[in-house]
Amino acid sequence: MTQDIHAVMQRAKAAANIYRQAEPEAIAKFLETIADEIEAIGPDLITTAMAESNLPEGRLTGERGRTCGQLRLFAQYVRGGSWADAVIDTAMPERQPFPRADIRRMTRPLGPIVVFGASNFPLAFSTAGGDTASALAAGCPVVIKGHPAHPKTSELVFGAMEKAAKACDMPDGVVQHVGGSAFSIGQALVQDPITQGVGFTGSFTGGQALVKYAQEREQPIPVFAEMGSVNPVLFLPDTLTQNGAQLAAQYAGSITLGVGQFCTNPGLMLAIEGAELDTFVEALGAELSQKAADKMLHEGIHSNYQKKLGDILQEKGVTTVHEPVEDVAVLEAPPALATVQAADFLENPKLHEEIFGPFALLVKCEDIDQLLAVWKAVGGQLTTTIMGTAKDLDDYDQLLPVAEEIAGRVIFNGVPTGVEVGHAMIHGGPWPATTDSRYTSVGTSAIRRWLRPVCYQDCPDHLLPAALRNGNPLGLWRKVNGEWTKRGW
Amino acid sequence: MTQDIHAVMQRAKAAANIYRQAEPEAIAKFLETIADEIEAIGPDLITTAMAESNLPEGRLTGERGRTCGQLRLFAQYVRGGSWADAVIDTAMPERQPFPRADIRRMTRPLGPIVVFGASNFPLAFSTAGGDTASALAAGCPVVIKGHPAHPKTSELVFGAMEKAAKACDMPDGVVQHVGGSAFSIGQALVQDPITQGVGFTGSFTGGQALVKYAQEREQPIPVFAEMGSVNPVLFLPDTLTQNGAQLAAQYAGSITLGVGQFCTNPGLMLAIEGAELDTFVEALGAELSQKAADKMLHEGIHSNYQKKLGDILQEKGVTTVHEPVEDVAVLEAPPALATVQAADFLENPKLHEEIFGPFALLVKCEDIDQLLAVWKAVGGQLTTTIMGTAKDLDDYDQLLPVAEEIAGRVIFNGVPTGVEVGHAMIHGGPWPATTDSRYTSVGTSAIRRWLRPVCYQDCPDHLLPAALRNGNPLGLWRKVNGEWTKRGW
Numbered sequence: 001m002t003q004d005i006h007a008v009m010q011r012a013k014a015a016a017n018i019y020r021q022a023e024p025e026a027i028a029k030f031l032e033t034i035a036d037e038i039e040a041i042g043p044d045l046i047t048t049a050m051a052e053s054n055l056p057e058g059r060l061t062g063e064r065g066r067t068c069g070q071l072r073l074f075a076q077y078v079r080g081g082s083w084a085d086a087v088i089d090t091a092m093p094e095r096q097p098f099p100r101a102d103i104r105r106m107t108r109p110l111g112p113i114v115v116f117g118a119s120n121f122p123l124a125f126s127t128a129g130g131d132t133a134s135a136l137a138a139g140c141p142v143v144i145k146g147h148p149a150h151p152k153t154s155e156l157v158f159g160a161m162e163k164a165a166k167a168c169d170m171p172d173g174v175v176q177h178v179g180g181s182a183f184s185i186g187q188a189l190v191q192d193p194i195t196q197g198v199g200f201t202g203s204f205t206g207g208q209a210l211v212k213y214a215q216e217r218e219q220p221i222p223v224f225a226e227m228g229s230v231n232p233v234l235f236l237p238d239t240l241t242q243n244g245a246q247l248a249a250q251y252a253g254s255i256t257l258g259v260g261q262f263c264t265n266p267g268l269m270l271a272i273e274g275a276e277l278d279t280f281v282e283a284l285g286a287e288l289s290q291k292a293a294d295k296m297l298h299e300g301i302h303s304n305y306q307k308k309l310g311d312i313l314q315e316k317g318v319t320t321v322h323e324p325v326e327d328v329a330v331l332e333a334p335p336a337l338a339t340v341q342a343a344d345f346l347e348n349p350k351l352h353e354e355i356f357g358p359f360a361l362l363v364k365c366e367d368i369d370q371l372l373a374v375w376k377a378v379g380g381q382l383t384t385t386i387m388g389t390a391k392d393l394d395d396y397d398q399l400l401p402v403a404e405e406i407a408g409r410v411i412f413n414g415v416p417t418g419v420e421v422g423h424a425m426i427h428g429g430p431w432p433a434t435t436d437s438r439y440t441s442v443g444t445s446a447i448r449r450w451l452r453p454v455c456y457q458d459c460p461d462h463l464l465p466a467a468l469r470n471g472n473p474l475g476l477w478r479k480v481n482g483e484w485t486k487r488g489w
Numbered sequence: 490m491t492q493d494i495h496a497v498m499q500r501a502k503a504a505a506n507i508y509r510q511a512e513p514e515a516i517a518k519f520l521e522t523i524a525d526e527i528e529a530i531g532p533d534l535i536t537t538a539m540a541e542s543n544l545p546e547g548r549l550t551g552e553r554g555r556t557c558g559q560l561r562l563f564a565q566y567v568r569g570g571s572w573a574d575a576v577i578d579t580a581m582p583e584r585q586p587f588p589r590a591d592i593r594r595m596t597r598p599l600g601p602i603v604v605f606g607a608s609n610f611p612l613a614f615s616t617a618g619g620d621t622a623s624a625l626a627a628g629c630p631v632v633i634k635g636h637p638a639h640p641k642t643s644e645l646v647f648g649a650m651e652k653a654a655k656a657c658d659m660p661d662g663v664v665q666h667v668g669g670s671a672f673s674i675g676q677a678l679v680q681d682p683i684t685q686g687v688g689f690t691g692s693f694t695g696g697q698a699l700v701k702y703a704q705e706r707e708q709p710i711p712v713f714a715e716m717g718s719v720n721p722v723l724f725l726p727d728t729l730t731q732n733g734a735q736l737a738a739q740y741a742g743s744i745t746l747g748v749g750q751f752c753t754n755p756g757l758m759l760a761i762e763g764a765e766l767d768t769f770v771e772a773l774g775a776e777l778s779q780k781a782a783d784k785m786l787h788e789g790i791h792s793n794y795q796k797k798l799g800d801i802l803q804e805k806g807v808t809t810v811h812e813p814v815e816d817v818a819v820l821e822a823p824p825a826l827a828t829v830q831a832a833d834f835l836e837n838p839k840l841h842e843e844i845f846g847p848f849a850l851l852v853k854c855e856d857i858d859q860l861l862a863v864w865k866a867v868g869g870q871l872t873t874t875i876m877g878t879a880k881d882l883d884d885y886d887q888l889l890p891v892a893e894e895i896a897g898r899v900i901f902n903g904v905p906t907g908v909e910v911g912h913a914m915i916h917g918g919p920w921p922a923t924t925d926s927r928y929t930s931v932g933t934s935a936i937r938r939w940l941r942p943v944c945y946q947d948c949p950d951h952l953l954p955a956a957l958r959n960g961n962p963l964g965l966w967r968k969v970n971g972e973w974t975k976r977g978w
Contacts, residue, residue, distance in 0.1 A: 021890065062586075080971070087913040087934075097551075101903060103913040108893055110926070215704045219920045222927070393949060400952055401510065404597050409944040414590060423971055424576040424592040426944035431708045437599070437941040438711070445576075445942070452926040453934070455898040455915035460882065463889055477973045482569070482912055484966045484973055 002188045008143055009194035011173030012112035015141040018171040020109045022139060028075035030168040031136060034128055035068035037160035045156050052150035053122045054295035054331060067123045070130055070421050074137040077444045081476040083107060084467040088480045101458050104468045107451035109139035111196035114189045117147035117154055118201040119297050120261045127157040130442055131199030138450035141174045145189055148181035149298045187213045197450055200225040201441060204432055211435055224449050226441045229381040229433040230267035230354050231416045236392035240276040245283055247387060252287030254415035256335045259294045260358030264383050264416040267354055269362040270371050281362060285322040285337050293334040302331045305357035309336055315351060317344030333357050342370045352378045368396055380430025381407040383416040491677045497632055498683035500662030501601035504630040507660040509598045511628060517564035519657040520625060523617055524557035526649035534645050538611045541639035543784035543820060556612045559619055559910050563626040566933045570965040572596060573956040577969045590947050593957040596940035598628035600685035603678045606636035606643060607690040608786050609750045616646040619931055620688030627939035630663045634678055637670035638787045676702045686939055689714040690930060693921055700924055713938050715930045718870040718922040719756035719843050720905045725881035729765040734772055736876060741776030743904035745824045748783045749847030753872050753905040756843055758851040759860050770851060774811040774826050782823040791820050794846035798825055804840060806833030822846050831859045841867045857885055869919025870896040872905040
C-alpha cells in the first residue's frame with residue numbers, strides 16, 4: 001500500500017514540474033472549469049451527498065454554491081496576482097561602501113500537497129473544497145484523501161475535477177484521489193518524501209495524529225490542521241437586559257445550525273450572574289426545545305456526541321437547562337443546554353473540551369474578573385464573540401486585548417457560525433484550534449500556506465517571471481523600493 | 490535551572506501583555522535607541538568582539554554598521570505599517586442570499602520569542618541581530634540565549650538594549666539575556682510553555698536539536714532554524730572561456746571571505762569538463778594559494794573544519810587542487826580546493842555535506858544533464874548561483890526552474906556571500922537549508938515569522954486598532970475590497 005501511495009506521489013511530482021510553470025490565466029481557467037464541471041453534475045451530486053451526510057437539500061445546494069464560488073474567487077485572485085507578493089529593490093551601483101545588487105522576489109509553489117476531506121462539509125471542505133482550491137491556485141498539484149463518510153460524493157466531485165483537468169490540458173496527476181478508511185493511508189501520504197504540505201480540517205485527535213506523522217519525516221513539512229474549538233461567546237449585562245429574547249432566538253439558531261456540526265459552533269457561553277441572565281437562560285432553553293432533533297453526519301460523530309453529552313451533564317456543578325429528548329430516531333441529535341458556575345468550570349478541564357454537536361455550556365461568572373479568567377482558561381480558539389451594547393463596550397473596555405490573544409476571529413454582536421469566504425477572513429487561531437496560528441484555511445489568504453518566496457539577484461529581465469519584469473506586463477501591484485506601485489519602467 | 494528559565498519566561502509574558510499594545514512609533518523609537526546605544530559603546534565593542542571572535546576590526550566595524558542599520562530599517566518599516574497586512578472587506582447588508590458582515594484583519598504579535606545568538610556574526614546575527622530586531626519590531630518580547638563563543642560581546646550589546654528599554658519606558662522584561670553553554674538551557678527555553686517562537690542560525694545539528702525539543706512540547710510553535718548550505722555555483726562554458734581569470738579572483742575572495750564562515754559560502758562548484766575549466770581550476774588554485782590562513786571563530790569550528798577537510802580529501806575520486814598548508818598557527822584555517830568527477834560525487838552523499846570554512850569542492854560534469862543531476866542531488870539551499878554570459882544563458886535555458894526549486898535566492902553573475910538587508914531579500918530556502926522555506930531571516934519580511942493575523946468582524950470603529958479604522962489615521966496601504974489603497978472614508 002505504501003508503494004501504491006508512493007506511485008501516486010511520484011505522479012504528483014511529475015505534474016508539479018509542469019504545473020508550477022503554468023501561467024496564472026491557465027490556473028484560473030482550470031479552477032473555473034472545475035466549478036463548471038461540478039455544477040454540470042446536476043441534482044445527482046445533491047442527492048448523493050444527502051444520502052451520505054444526512055444534510056438537507058437546501059444546505060447542500062448552498063454548500064455547492066459556496067464550493068464553486070470559492071473556486072471562482074481563487075481564479076480571480078490568481079489573475080489579480082497579489083498572491084505573488086512581488087517585491088523589487090532595484091540596483092544601486094553607486095552606493096557606498098558597497099553597491100546594491102538588483103534584488104526581486106515573488107512566491108513560488110511548494111510542491112505536491114495532500115488534502116484530507118472533512119466529513120462536516122462534504123463539498124466546501126472536502127474533495128474540491130478550500131484546501132484543494134487554494135493549493136491548486138498556488139500552483140501545487142493536490143492528492144486528495146477522500147473522507148470515508150461520503151465516498152460517492154467525493155468520487156463524483158473528483159470526476160468533475162478530472163474532466164476539468166483534461167479540458168484544460170493540465171498535466172496528468174495534477175489532481176489525484178485516494179479512497180479508503182485505514183489510518184495507514186493517511187500516514188503513508190503524509191510521510192511520503194515527495195509530499196510538501198498537508199491540509200486538514202477535523203478533530204483534535206486527527207490533527208494531532210497527522211502532526212505526529214509529519215514529525216517522523218526527515219524533512220519537516222507544514223501541516224495545517226484546523227481542529228475546531230468551543231468558540232466562547234460573551235453575553236454582557238446590558239445587551240441581556242435590552243435584547244435577551246432576541247439573543248435567545250439568534251443563538252438557538254446558531255447552536256443547532258447544521259446539527260451543531262461546525263467548527264465555529266458556539267459551544268461555550270460566558271456571562272455575569274444576574275436576573276437578566278436567568279431570564280436569558282430560560283428563554284434560550286425554551287427556544288432550543290422548539291428545535292427538532294436532526295440526523296448527524298455519521299454514526300461515529302453521533303455516538304461521540306451522545307457519549308460526551310451524557311458525561312458532561314454528570315460533571316460536578318453542571319445543571320441541565322434543556323433536557324435532551326430520550327427517545328430519538330437513529331443518528332438524531334437532540335439540542336441541549338447546561339449551565340455551570342465559573343468556579344466549577346475553572347477547576348475541571350473536562351468542561352473546556354469541544355462537544356461536536358448542538359450543545360452549549362453556559363458559564364455563570366460572579367464578576368468580570370472571573371469571566372476574564374474563564375475566557376483565558378480555554379486556550380486557542382477559531383473565534384470568540386462579544387455580545388454587547390455600546391454601554392456594555394464602554395463599561396468593559398478591557399476585552400479586546402484578551403479576545404485578540406485567544407482567537408483568530410473576534411466577532412461583535414453576531415454569531416460565529418457562517419464563515420465568509422473573502423480577502424480579510426481568518427479561519428484559524430492559536431493552538432489547539434490549529435497547528436499554526438499564522439495561517440487561515442478560509443479566504444484568499446489560504447493560498448499562503450502553499451507558497452514560498454524565491455529571490456532573484458541580478459537576473460536578466462527576459463529570464464525573470466513575468467510578475468517581476470521591469471515592464472510589469474501583468475499589471476500587478478508590486479512593492480518597489482519600499483513603495484506599492486503598479487508602474488513599470 | 491528549568492525553574493529559573495520559567496521565571497525568565499514569566500517576565501517575558503508579563504512584558505508581552507504590555508508590549509503588544511505599544512504604538513508603532515514607540516516600537517520604532519525603541520529600535521532606534523538600541524542602535525544609538527550600541528554605537529555609544531564605542532571602540533570597546535569592537536575590541537571585545539575581536540578578542541572573542543578572531544574577526545578583524547574592519548569586518549566587525551562593518552558588522553556593527555549592519556546591525557544598527559538593520560535596527561533602523563525595521564524602525565522605518567514599523568512606522569510604514571505594511572507589516573500589518575491590513576485587509577478590509579466592507580459590509581454588504583443588502584447582499585443576497587445572506588448579507589456580508591464588515592470583516593477586517595491585521596497582524597498581531599505571537600508572544601515571547603527565544604533567539605539563539607550565532608557565533609559567526611557576533612553582532613548582526615547575535616544578541617541584537619536580525620532575529621531580535623524582527624521579533625521586537627513585531628511587538629514580541631525577546632529572550633536572547635547568548636552564544637558562549639562571545640559572552641562579553643553579548644553582554645555589552647545586551648547592556649545597550651537594557652539602557653534603550655529604560656530610556657524608552659519599555660516594560661520590564663521586554664528583552665532578557667540568558668548566558669551559559671549547557672544544551673539544557675536551550676532546551677528549557679524552547680520547551681517552556683510561554684515561548685511562542687524560536688529563531689536560530691547555526692549548524693544543521695543545532696537546528697535539528699531545537700526542532701526536536703519543540704516537537705516534544707504540547708503546543709507546537711514555529712522554530713525558524715537557518716542551518717546553512719553548500720550554495721552551489723554553476724560556471725557555464727562561455728563565461729569560463731571569456732572571464733576565467735576574473736572569475737578565479739572573484740571566487741577566491743568569496744571562498745575565503747570571513748575565513749569561509751558564512752552560511753552563504755560557495756562550498757560547491759559545478760561545471761562541464763573542458764580545457765577552459767582546467768584553466769579556471771588552475772587559476773582558482775593559484776589565487777587561493779595567495780590567500781593568508783586566518784584564524785577561525787573558535788576551537789570547535791576549527792577542529793571541525795580540519796577534521797572534515799582531512800576526511801573529504803581522502804574520499805574516492807577527490808583530487809586536491811590547492812594543498813592546505815601543513816604548518817599553521819593555532820585556530821588558523823588554510824583555504825583549500827578539490828575537484829571530483831560527477832559520477833563519484835553522485836554516489837557519495839558525504840561529498841554533499843557542508844564543510845564550514847574556506848573550502849570549495851568543484852564537481853566536473855560530462856555534460857549539462859549530468860550537471861543538472863548533481864545540482865538536484867544536493868537538496869535545499871539558501872542560495873544557488875549561475876555564472877554565465879548571455880550566450881550561456883541562451884544555450885542553457887532550462888536552468889531557472891531547477892534553481893528556483895532548490896534555493897531561496899538565485900544569483901546571476903555574482904557571489905553568494907554578502908546578504909543585502911532589504912525588502913526583497915530572502916535568506917531562507919528548502920530543507921535542509923532551513924526548517925520552513927516560507928520565511929526569511931534577513932530583510933524586513935523576517936518580521937512575518939513572529940506575527941499572526943487576527944480578524945475583526947463588525948467591530949465598532951473606535952475599538953479597532955488604528956491600522957483598521959475607517960479614516961486610516963496611520964495612512965497605511967490597505968487592501969480594501971480586493972484593491973490596494975491609502976484612502977479612508
